[in-house]
Amino acid sequence: MNSPNHPFDQAIALAPDNDGAFIGRTSEHYWNAISPFGGTTVATLLQAMLTHPQRLGDPLALTVNFAGPIKQGDFIVRVSPVRTSRSTQHWQMEIRQEVNSEPAITGTAVFALRRDTWSDTESRIPDVAAPETLTRHPAPAMVPFLERYDMRYVDGNPLRGGDDSATQCWISDVPPRKLDFASIAAYCDSFVPRLFVRKGAPTPISTVTLSINFHIDDNALQKQQGLYAFGKAKANAFNGGYYDQEAQLWSQDGALLATTHQLVWFRDQAL
Amino acid sequence: MNSPNHPFDQAIALAPDNDGAFIGRTSEHYWNAISPFGGTTVATLLQAMLTHPQRLGDPLALTVNFAGPIKQGDFIVRVSPVRTSRSTQHWQMEIRQEVNSEPAITGTAVFALRRDTWSDTESRIPDVAAPETLTRHPAPAMVPFLERYDMRYVDGNPLRGGDDSATQCWISDVPPRKLDFASIAAYCDSFVPRLFVRKGAPTPISTVTLSINFHIDDNALQKQQGLYAFGKAKANAFNGGYYDQEAQLWSQDGALLATTHQLVWFRDQAL
Numbered sequence: 001m002n003s004p005n006h007p008f009d010q011a012i013a014l015a016p017d018n019d020g021a022f023i024g025r026t027s028e029h030y031w032n033a034i035s036p037f038g039g040t041t042v043a044t045l046l047q048a049m050l051t052h053p054q055r056l057g058d059p060l061a062l063t064v065n066f067a068g069p070i071k072q073g074d075f076i077v078r079v080s081p082v083r084t085s086r087s088t089q090h091w092q093m094e095i096r097q098e099v100n101s102e103p104a105i106t107g108t109a110v111f112a113l114r115r116d117t118w119s120d121t122e123s124r125i126p127d128v129a130a131p132e133t134l135t136r137h138p139a140p141a142m143v144p145f146l147e148r149y150d151m152r153y154v155d156g157n158p159l160r161g162g163d164d165s166a167t168q169c170w171i172s173d174v175p176p177r178k179l180d181f182a183s184i185a186a187y188c189d190s191f192v193p194r195l196f197v198r199k200g201a202p203t204p205i206s207t208v209t210l211s212i213n214f215h216i217d218d219n220a221l222q223k224q225q226g227l228y229a230f231g232k233a234k235a236n237a238f239n240g241g242y243y244d245q246e247a248q249l250w251s252q253d254g255a256l257l258a259t260t261h262q263l264v265w266f267r268d269q270a271l
Numbered sequence: 272m273n274s275p276n277h278p279f280d281q282a283i284a285l286a287p288d289n290d291g292a293f294i295g296r297t298s299e300h301y302w303n304a305i306s307p308f309g310g311t312t313v314a315t316l317l318q319a320m321l322t323h324p325q326r327l328g329d330p331l332a333l334t335v336n337f338a339g340p341i342k343q344g345d346f347i348v349r350v351s352p353v354r355t356s357r358s359t360q361h362w363q364m365e366i367r368q369e370v371n372s373e374p375a376i377t378g379t380a381v382f383a384l385r386r387d388t389w390s391d392t393e394s395r396i397p398d399v400a401a402p403e404t405l406t407r408h409p410a411p412a413m414v415p416f417l418e419r420y421d422m423r424y425v426d427g428n429p430l431r432g433g434d435d436s437a438t439q440c441w442i443s444d445v446p447p448r449k450l451d452f453a454s455i456a457a458y459c460d461s462f463v464p465r466l467f468v469r470k471g472a473p474t475p476i477s478t479v480t481l482s483i484n485f486h487i488d489d490n491a492l493q494k495q496q497g498l499y500a501f502g503k504a505k506a507n508a509f510n511g512g513y514y515d516q517e518a519q520l521w522s523q524d525g526a527l528l529a530t531t532h533q534l535v536w537f538r539d540q541a542l
Contacts, residue, residue: 114511240385
């Protein structure tokens with residue numbers, strides 16, 4: 001069990017509000033350059049569903065859309081199960097900062113009960129150096145949330161420039177924290193932006209939408225050993241002010257945890 | 272321009288209803304084994320946004336959740352722009368078959384105005400045999416929608432069994448039809464199910480959720496030549512009654528059109 005005092009647990013903590021909603025609050029520990037780290041926003045929504053009294057099963061898929069900025073302070077989280085069958089449950093979700101404001105975040109999710117079936121993983125964890133043999137990539141100044149992630153790249157400095165955006169790294173919370181669905185969701189947004197990899201330096205970007213497919217249930221997740229996850233990320237295309245990122249995430253002992261996809265807005269600055 | 276008499280255009284046609292909603296109708300030409308082909312459902316939702324008077328820009332991303340069955344007959348489509356900024360527009364969408372029924376489909380989408388920026392495509396179309404040199408894969412009986420797709424596999428019979436679910440094929444409408452966003456969306460759901468590839472035969476499956484990231488704008492799409500698209504699809508994992516599919520789709524002249532990801536429920540039948 002993770003401690004409720006871990007900064008990540010504090011960042012995604014929710015208090016019940018009127019009418020079934022929850023109140024959350026942005027965390028200074030997980031602040032990004034000008035807004036909260038998107039990974040904590042996704043994890044907070046997931047946490048709202050995981051702790052909801054009507055929840056069925058485990059997370060299967062979610063899509064979170066970043067429709068407008070979240071300012072420092074409180075926010076209102078709404079997650080609603082809109083249709084539940086024997087084995088799947090469909091959710092709608094949103095975050096607003098004022099009751100009557102436009103949504104800052106919209107999204108949908110699917111939870112499911114897994115059954116004992118034929119199973120096989122085609123995407124296997126690569127054979128790479130163990131995290132203990134690698135050094136932590138230094139977090140840049142002015143990006144507080146990166147202080148909360150221990151990233152260890154297996155292919156050298158990710159800000160290398162060049163014509164290939166693929167990177168591979170171990171990821172762990174700071175301080176260490178056992179993997180759960182919330183941290184997996186946050187890890188899915190923790191990869192160094194693909195544009196930074198291509199250009200060798202940070203540029204203005206903003207995630208527009210992020211989807212996660214989960215490949216493990218809570219029962220199997222509880223059995224995972226090791227505090228690192230391993231991630232492989234790449235872009236398919238950069239085009240007209242938007243680019244994508246695809247990634248796969250494994251547990252330290254090699255179970256495929258999630259695959260994730262996002263689209264990112266970017267500004268062209270003499271690139 | 273495509274003819275409004277093409278069965279695909281008829282399948283995704285909408286009539287205005289009260290209160291900003293639209294009425295659609297399932298198509299016998301795009302019927303799947305026990306429900307409409309999911310690709311036409313996705314394309315119908317996209318078409319509702321494309322023809323909406325408040326639309327900004329071109330499709331960037333969408334997620335469609337299959338929450339319940341759609342029966343043969345009419346259905347009510349609602350698409351609502353929930354937040355519009357200078358360059359992006361966020362939508363919510365749903366399909367119901369009765370005004371007060373639970374939603375059969377939920378989803379979100381993002382439209383965007385692309386700008387002239389540095390651009391690069393990392394995922395290139397593979398060097399494979401031209402569609403004219405290959406034969407059409409025979410559509411199985413009892414699956415009407417597959418009569419509407421000319422699929423030409425470059426690696427032989429996709430129902431081969433084995434331990435790798437990856438397939439590559441050319442795809443075109445029957446009769447031929449110029450590529451547009453609606454047909455791209457439908458193609459994203461047209462790939463032979465990954466479980467069939469692994470097991471060498473059809474088994475009961477049902478798509479639970481499907482996401483598409485678009486990598487082209489309408490201006491570039493209009494310039495594409497050739498009536499085939501090329502698709503590469505694979506699974507990452509089959510686990511506990513659900514598996515995923517990831518795919519990339521290019522135009523015949525090699526422009527990356529879309530990448531797509533879905534999660535599929537499956538029944539274990541002595542697999």
